[in-house]
Amino acid sequence: MSPHHIIDARGLEPPEPFEKAMEAVADLLPGESVTLVLDRMPHPLFRVLERDGYRYSPLIRDDGSVEILIECP
């Protein structure tokens, strides 16, 4: 996984964006990160990331979509 890999999961019906996010996160090695682009703030995903010890920082774009940088500690 590249440290700057970007996954665009906009326009997909739930739970597909969640599944894509989990697949991407599962491939991360310590120190690597992935950026997710989603249609909305994924509160349920945040809870799983917190539970599994990942760092994340969400950013709301001007068009209303959400960009989340997830890092594997």
Added chain:
Amino acid sequence: MSGLGAGLGYDATPPFSAPLRFFLSAPLFSAAAGGLLLADPGLLDSRWTPGALATIHLLALGFLLQVMLGALLQILPVVAGASFRAPLRVAGLTHGGLCAGSLALTLGFLTGAPALLQLGGGLLGLTLAGFLIAAADAIRHAPRAGAPGHTPRDLHLALGGLLIAGGLGLALTLTLARGWRLPIDFVLQVNLHAGWALLGWAGLLLAATSWVVVPMFHITPAYPQRLARWWAPLVLTVLTTWSVGAVSEASALVLVAGMLLLTLAAVFPLATLRQQARTRRSQPDAAFGAFRLAMIALLAGLTALIPATLTDQRHWPVLAGILLLHGGFGGATRAMLYKIVPFLAWLHLTQAGIKAPNVRKLMPEAQARAQLRLHALTLLSLIVAVFIPLAGHLAGALLFVESLWLWWNLASVARIWHKQQAARSAPAAV
């Protein structure tokens, strides 16, 4: 960890059993409404018959309010990051109070017994007050940055509408049970209660939820920003103006505000139909079609309200009620349940670290499609029954079967969820 996570001071998502109990009880109340109509098709004769009042409240409180409050327990944390402090306790008390209160009120309407009306009104009043306090607390503690869009604000406004509709309803039960009267005409009080319940609460909640759910599950572009920003505040402003005009007997103001309100209300289903027409789905699924039918029924119901308001003919208010309650809100609720319940089952299994079946396996499309077709047929038969009373038997039977079928489909998802959980917690075979 991010600031968002730090903003949630207590455990966020409620257990699936919290909203599920509401979703599984609701169809049983709808089935009871079908049973009443099957037994007495004459109840559609006017909106004032005891049977009509009982049926309306079985559908409005037992079915719609039940699903809506259950959904809010889940929607507020997921969409707005607003988590209830004790979700299972809130769910248990709200569910118990709502079921008991709806039953007591329904029996009160049917028998005319003041004690039952008072018991129903009291239980419902206490239950709603408790829920509203818990919801206000959850919203107050929600992280501000975690809630883009207008849904959280509109959910808040809808809860305000519920407070007013509930207060007016409680006052009405006291009028019927004890003869206590507000200083306004009884029919006007009923109309205000219905207006706030249908538009100030249910309409606002449906729109607030749709701003998120329609683009998410029906794969449409987002609603226009201007619509999502202004629709709910405008509706509330005009609804308040209409109410003040009606109480102060300013007939010109009531007429203008009433027509403006109907037009504004129609904007939401029209906009939703436009959004659905722009879907990126290659093949619309059953829930998509059911939501579209619900929007058409809302438009037809709003149209029927015009003659219902301007003439004395008894069938117009009944027709409007059927189209709005069962066709519009009932249809949209069913469509949402078919999306939300399998998704929540999947989500809760996944969050618990359990391999979840695909959502299409949790709720097979053919199963949902068949039930939703019967829902459409039931709506048609109810419309016919307004004009041909004998058709009421058939409409009642269809409503009964359709509701139990919905229950069966939702219970199937719950069974799979329960089985998967049990398999995880069971000790490994030796």
